[in-house]
Amino acid sequence: MGTSSSKNLDSSSHGSGEEKDDHGGGQLYVSLKMENYNLKGDLVPHVYGSVPLVGSWDTSKALPMERESTSMWELSFVVPPNHETLDFKFLLKPKYNNVPCIEEEGSNRQFMGGKLQGVARLAVFKFNTEEMLEYQVFIKANRVSPFDLAASWRAYQENLEPSTVRGIPDVSINSLPEGVENGSSTSLDLDLEQYLVPAPPTSVVYAANLTETPRSLKRGGVFSNADVSIKDTSVSVDRPATIKEMEVVIPDPPKLFSPPGMVESKSVGTFSSLQKQDSYRGLYVDRGVGSPRLVKSASAHTLTSGGKTDSGAKNSMPAAAGAVAAAAVADQMLGPKEDMHLAIVLVGLPARGKTFTAAKLTRYLRWLGHDTKHFNVGKYRRLKHGTNQSADFFRGDNPEGMEARNEVAALAMDDMTAWMQEGGQVGIFDATNSTSERRNMLIKMAEGKCKIIFLETICNDRQIIERNIRLKIQQSPDYADEPDFEAGYQDFKRRLDNYEKMYEPVNEGSYIKMIDMVSGHGGQIQVNNISGYLPGRIVFFLVNTHLTPRPILLTRHGESRDNVRTRIGGDTPLSGNGELYAKKLTNFVEKRLKNERAASIWTSTLQRTILTANQIVGFPKIQWRALDEINAGVCDGMTYEEIKKNMPEEYESRKKDKLRYRYPRGESYLDVIQRLEPVIIELERQRAPVVVVSHQAVLRALYAYFADRPLQEIPHIEMPLHTIIEIQMGVTGVQEKRYKLMD
Ligand SMILES: Nc1ncnc2c1ncn2[C@@H]1O[C@H](COP(=O)(O)OP(=O)(O)O)[C@@H](O)[C@H]1O
Numbered sequence: 234m235g236t237s238s239s240k241n242l243d244s245s246s247h248g249s250g251e252e253k254d255d256h257g258g259g260q261l262y263v264s265l266k267m268e269n270y271n272l273k274g275d276l277v278p279h280v281y282g283s284v285p286l287v288g289s290w291d292t293s294k295a296l297p298m299e300r301e302s303t304s305m306w307e308l309s310f311v312v313p314p315n316h317e318t319l320d321f322k323f324l325l326k327p328k329y330n331n332v333p334c335i336e337e338e339g340s341n342r343q344f345m346g347g348k349l350q351g352v353a354r355l356a357v358f359k360f361n362t363e364e365m366l367e368y369q370v371f372i373k374a375n376r377v378s379p380f381d382l383a384a385s386w387r388a389y390q391e392n393l394e395p396s397t398v399r400g401i402p403d404v405s406i407n408s409l410p411e412g413v414e415n416g417s418s419t420s421l422d423l424d425l426e427q428y429l430v431p432a433p434p435t436s437v438v439y440a441a442n443l444t445e446t447p448r449s450l451k452r453g454g455v456f457s458n459a460d461v462s463i464k465d466t467s468v469s470v471d472r473p474a475t476i477k478e479m480e481v482v483i484p485d486p487p488k489l490f491s492p493p494g495m496v497e498s499k500s501v502g503t504f505s506s507l508q509k510q511d512s513y514r515g516l517y518v519d520r521g522v523g524s525p526r527l528v529k530s531a532s533a534h535t536l537t538s539g540g541k542t543d544s545g546a547k548n549s550m551p552a553a554a555g556a557v558a559a560a561a562v563a564d565q566m567l568g569p570k571e572d573m574h575l576a577i578v579l580v581g582l583p584a585r586g587k588t589f590t591a592a593k594l595t596r597y598l599r600w601l602g603h604d605t606k607h608f609n610v611g612k613y614r615r616l617k618h619g620t621n622q623s624a625d626f627f628r629g630d631n632p633e634g635m636e637a638r639n640e641v642a643a644l645a646m647d648d649m650t651a652w653m654q655e656g657g658q659v660g661i662f663d664a665t666n667s668t669s670e671r672r673n674m675l676i677k678m679a680e681g682k683c684k685i686i687f688l689e690t691i692c693n694d695r696q697i698i699e700r701n702i703r704l705k706i707q708q709s710p711d712y713a714d715e716p717d718f719e720a721g722y723q724d725f726k727r728r729l730d731n732y733e734k735m736y737e738p739v740n741e742g743s744y745i746k747m748i749d750m751v752s753g754h755g756g757q758i759q760v761n762n763i764s765g766y767l768p769g770r771i772v773f774f775l776v777n778t779h780l781t782p783r784p785i786l787l788t789r790h791g792e793s794r795d796n797v798r799t800r801i802g803g804d805t806p807l808s809g810n811g812e813l814y815a816k817k818l819t820n821f822v823e824k825r826l827k828n829e830r831a832a833s834i835w836t837s838t839l840q841r842t843i844l845t846a847n848q849i850v851g852f853p854k855i856q857w858r859a860l861d862e863i864n865a866g867v868c869d870g871m872t873y874e875e876i877k878k879n880m881p882e883e884y885e886s887r888k889k890d891k892l893r894y895r896y897p898r899g900e901s902y903l904d905v906i907q908r909l910e911p912v913i914i915e916l917e918r919q920r921a922p923v924v925v926v927s928h929q930a931v932l933r934a935l936y937a938y939f940a941d942r943p944l945q946e947i948p949h950i951e952m953p954l955h956t957i958i959e960i961q962m963g964v965t966g967v968q969e970k971r972y973k974l975m976d
């Protein structure tokens with residue numbers, strides 16, 4: 234208490250403290266603390282004793298101690314000086330219940346004339362003959378005058394840091410200061426490009442794993458790995474895409490979005506990799522497309538619980554929490570065998586967004602924890618028959634062409650069903666599948682092995698089809714060796730005519746039709762005979778996706794006071810550095826979004842994110858509970874060092890499996906992913922830019938979705954403070970830029 238009349242009776246398990254005589258009179262301020270890292274159910278330390286304040290020896294009136302930190306419990310009270318003696322003991326019992334009630338071993342503890350009597354000792358609780366719990370005890374008593382009490386109350390109030398953001402409604406908008414028009418503030422001489430830093434290269438291991446050589450072709454001796462690189466050089470079969478390969482040029486610029494200040498960007502998503510604007514050929518990054526059957530990919534391992542095999546089939550529990558896990562378990566226990574495996578079979582004319590949609594769906598399902606693979610028949614065709622087949626190959630009246638195409642489709646389907654027998658959950662079968670004869674063949678092949686849902690992409694907008702065709706000539710390995718863009722364009726048009734002559738829209742079985750869904754409004758989704766958890770989710774996802782180009786800006790809050798103290802969790806305000814970042818971010822957002830008609834700012838409900846976004850004006854701000862930081866449970870407020878020292882088992886368990894590890898009374902990364910699903914759906918649905926101000930763990934999970942990073946990597950993704958990750962969504966997939974606003 235820091236008063237001249239204080240009396241310190243510090244009595245801990247390590248020895249009793251120094252005593253001073255009482256000269257000041259007044260009241261006795263008693264502070265009791267107990268410490269133990271082990272908890273026993275919902276038992277809370279209580280104090281009961283001889284004076285009415287502490288229950289007059291009635292256990293039901295005992296005073297509960299309050300949790301001061303993970304392991305420390307605290308209770309302070311003031312007793313009038315006229316109590317000659319104060320006897321008391323510690324109890325363990327539930328906070329709102331009187332049973333069980335365990336009293337500490339040994340005699341009463343006693344204050345006499347304001348002095349603690351006897352020797353310091355631990356508080357020992359015996360549950361039965363074998364089980365007991367020991368708490369360290371810290372007791373402090375000070376004589377304080379009423380004047381001291383009043384002064385200390387004032388000091389307490391001054392130092393108290395109640396949340397400074399209380400009262401800000403969940404949805405708010407700070408209006409612009411008078412005389413300032415949106416986007417024309419004087420502070421805007423900021424050059425965004427000066428803050429640009431390189432984005433990390435796409436994960437090497439993952440990209441390579443995803444583009445494995447189709448197994449059935451390899452087994453048949455059609456080619457060796459070495460052949461693949463030679464025959465199909467423009468498909469990144471055996472090697473990851475390098476940053477240079479992933480530069481993107483979008484054709485027909487006037488029709489497409491080009492945000493201010495855009496410079497070089499890197500694709501982290503489904504498509505990318507064209508070269509220069511006026512050179513019509515580029516590298517095609519076939520990310521997420523493959524048929525890995527021989528070699529298990531890293532992602533396949535991460536998505537199953539144990540990888541145990543049962544007569545060849547592994548136990549396909551998803552690496553997921555919550556609803557995803559519950560549905561998977563129910564399917565395994567109750568569903569018909571073929572329902573455990575789902576085949577999404579794409580249908581549509583060329584250049585209708587089938588591969589794009591398939592890759593996006595794969596990314597979403599994998600992020601949720603479903604074991605999903607994308608099988609692209611075009612890749613099989615190129616590997617078996619080469620990359621330079623002309624339009625004639627695709628004529629309906631060309632029997633050799635028809636046979637060759639059906640054969641590679643059957644090979645891919647074989648690979649997909651074989652992978653499912655090994656435990657794979659969702660196979661996405663990507664080809665035109667544009668005749669009912671072809672679809673019948675697939676239905677027969679799937680019998681008893683998996684359930685088929687057709688996903689047809691239909692586009693009636695000539696302009697969009699034209700743009701898609703141009704993208705195709707630039708992206709597809711089929712035209713990688715064609716130096717003349719116009720020749721490639723004419724050939725592709727003839728190929729399209731050939732397909733159109735044969736095309737039969739889906740009218741059979743279970744299907745989803747996406748009709749004119751590119752812009753996110755005006756289109757429609759038709760579904761037939763769709764039921765079940767996963768199909769329902771897939772429909773919901775597809776309803777909400779579109780291709781309207783828009784940026785999503787992800788940033789952590791400015792440095793918080795707990796960040797400075799290296800304490801995790803908590804709800805502290807910003808440090809000086811953090812406040813500076815809040816200002817810089819405000820300027821950045823103002824400049825970056827100055828030409829946008831609409832945008833919104835999303836924060837968590839914790840004050841460090843709300844304060845970071847506080848000064849941004851003119852855009853609606855929305856607080857999302859789902860964006861709150863991973864809940865560290867009983868470790869909230871501790872440093873990693875403290876956890877390591879005091880809870881070594883917890884520390885080690887988290888180190889071993891950071892993805893699945895759940896803090897006691899808190900969350901795991903998998904829990905965080907589950908609660909972020911509505912956020913992802915809403916980010917997909919939004920057509921205007923969104924700025925997300927959130928936290929390290931949450932942003933790792935969100936970023937992983939856009940960057941297509943495997944679940945296992947999520948807890949280890951670098952997510953630095955004071956850096957903005959700009960995700961550009963659009964017609965070529967997802968690209969990333971990074972801005973570092975502070976050193
Ligand atoms: N639902 C859709 N309708 C029309 N075009 C789309 C759709 N989804 C994506 N696209 C666009 O179509 C382009 C070509 O898509 P792609 O998937 O290669 O076509 P496909 O596999 O049908 O030949 C993509 O780059 C994308 O911009």
Ligand SMILES: O=P(O)(O)OC[C@H]1O[C@@](CO)(OP(=O)(O)O)[C@@H](O)[C@@H]1O
Nearest residue numbers: 789796800801802862865928929930
């Ligand atoms: O999963 P790890 O690597 O522990 O990172 C999450 C931690 O990051 C922190 C900072 O250490 O997030 P933030 O400051 O962004 O809110 C902690 O609050 C949180 O527990």
